[in-house]
Amino acid sequence: MPSPQPPYEQVRREIVEQVRGGELRPGDRLPAIRAHAADLGLAAGTVARAYKMLEETQIIVTRRGAGTTIAPGAVENARREAETAEREDGGPVDPALLSLFAGPVAEARTRGARDVEILATVRAVLAGESAGGSR
Known part of the structure; x- marks a missing residue:
C-alpha cells in the first residue's frame, strides 16, 4: 500500500531517521539534489523541498561549492523532529x-x-x- 505521506515528506523523514539512528553523522555528505532525486526516481523539486525543510530544522546545511552535509547538532534536532512526527502520527503525547x-x-x-x-x-x-x- 502506498504511503499517505507526500514523497518530499518521506524523503525528509528517512533522512531524519538515518541521522537519529546514527547511519548519518554530522559532517557526512548527502548526494546532490539531482543525484538523490535520480536515485529515488523522484523529481528534483521533491528532493529540494525535503532538503529545504531539513535545513530549516538544522539537520542539514548546504554551502555553495561544499555541498550538503549533516549539520552539527543534527542528532538532537533529528530526535526532536522524530518525536514531533510520532505525535503527529498519533504517537505519545504530553x-x-x-x-x-x-x-x-x-x-x-x-x-x-x-x-x-x-x-x-x-x-x-x-x-x-x-x-x-x-x-
Whole structure:
C-alpha cells in the first residue's frame, strides 16, 4: 500500500531517521539534489523541498561549492523532529497537555462540534488566527 505521506515528506523523514539512528553523522555528505532525486526516481523539486525543510530544522546545511552535509547538532534536532512526527502520527503525547485539552474538547463535542472541526480550530489557533479570522 502506498504511503499517505507526500514523497518530499518521506524523503525528509528517512533522512531524519538515518541521522537519529546514527547511519548519518554530522559532517557526512548527502548526494546532490539531482543525484538523490535520480536515485529515488523522484523529481528534483521533491528532493529540494525535503532538503529545504531539513535545513530549516538544522539537520542539514548546504554551502555553495561544499555541498550538503549533516549539520552539527543534527542528532538532537533529528530526535526532536522524530518525536514531533510520532505525535503527529498519533504517537505519545504530553500528559499535561492532554489533561489541558480534554475539557475544552469535551465541551466542543457537547456543543455538537465534529472532531474534524475541532482539529481545524486547533490548527487555526496554532497558526495565530483570531476569532475574527485575521492574524
